[in-house]
Amino acid sequence: MSYVRATISTWIIIVVLLLLLGWKLMDWIWLRPKKLEKVLRRQGFAGNSYRILYGDLKDRAAMREKAISKPMNFSNHIAPRVIPSVHHTIQNYGKNSFMWLGPIPRVHIMDPEQLKIVFSLINDFQKPTLYPLIRLAADGLFSHEGPKWVKHRKIINPAFHLEKLKDMVPAFYHSCNEMVSKWESMVSVEGSCELDVMPYLQNMAADVISRTAFGSSYEKGKEIFKLQTELAGLVIQSTLGIYIRGWRFLPTKSNNKMKEISKEITSLILGIMNEREKSLKAGEAIQTDLLSILMESNLKEIKQHGNNKDIGMSIEDVIAECKLFYIAGQETTATLLVWTMVMLSSYPEWQERARAEVFDIFGNKKPDYDGLSRLKVVPMILNEVLRLYPPVSMFSRLVKKETKLGKLTLPAGVMLGLPTVLIHRDPELWGEDADEFKPERFSGGVSKATKYPSAFIPFGWGPRICIGLNFAMIEAKMALSMILQRFSFELSPSYTHTPTAALTTQPQHGAHIILHKL
16 A cells, blocks of 8 residues: 555656646746747837747748858948848847847847946846857856956956056067068069968967967967867857757767867866966066966965955866967957958058058067057058957847846846947948948047947947957057058959858958068
């Protein structure tokens, strides 16, 4: 009898658990999305009706495949190719629109005052949690929230002070000089050559990261970069489908490879850190590379506030920041320089103006920090390129709890999409010539380019603006100045205009340019 009772009790528990799981599943894939849709429509948002589980994901994938299947005519109106589903949704439903990322609605935010609030209230509008596999390649300050973000930002800040960046200028010069010297050796007797500048600029930016991040361990830094690039490619491939919780634990060939590469990167960085720690303890002079500055700053923080788990950064944290610096630093600067060369090839009058300024300040001499700081035309050009071809095509934020955004009340669980590519081209914010390349709009600086400073967001805005902004701009000014000193350039007939959203907004088929030796 007791056995029968026990069996019945077990079955009752199983049935109750199954009912609870069924209810949670039903709530996740249908009830909650329909409730959120009702709330959004009540506040004037429009979009497709929710379709169970997939939402707009299939349409989004199909639109992207179609968009990248062929080049576009040369134009700065790149949104239909870079973010086709977002562009389509806003074209159909207006700026106050939403689309479905599976069962999660993403609301598009383009109003500058609302953008200002979203970027300012960092505790209310947080970055979406990264998929565990993405963290293998790019965790760190970029994805942290709350007290952990505050702690990491404070410790990392010293590495990006202008005084520290000045010390890195020789490393910028060395890497850029290697690249332009290689280009000079490729120029024919006639004084010109055609090449895809994209891989060269990517390698140059990676070289800069290796030198500035790891200093004397530069060769190991290059090895880390190669592994990090391979890991990033595998991670991106793994995120193209629907996210399935727990999938990363399965011993698939791809999962095993990603974990193997991640361990190898960690081992290399740890080896460099151990060398630096010995140097610090031996009282040797602090090196000027980012890792040494970061370790010194972290050590000071621990000494000042006590050695417990809530103070300072762990070894794992430092390693994660090094990995992130590689991905963010290399991709952002390389992409900016690629599009700058494409734009100056297409607008030769601005190429000549920039070259005249570079020769006026530096002549044929090595560019230095003070001279780079005096450039006016070059920064105008770089900012206009960042406006038209921003590294990040769209920022995302997650509403954790019901939150007011101006007159809107956004329910918990809604995603916000801030489409940089469209915001930077909005005629209401930038004028009727918003699609045109006009660096003169930045002649008075970023603050006067538009009446809404929060409408220019290539590196984000507010408290979480990219910590590496000045690093990237100094490096870009150095590289562009050295290229302009030695070459004039134009688009090759084989160039195809194929902007696409990868890790950054970059040309899908490279940037084929003809260099002419000056």
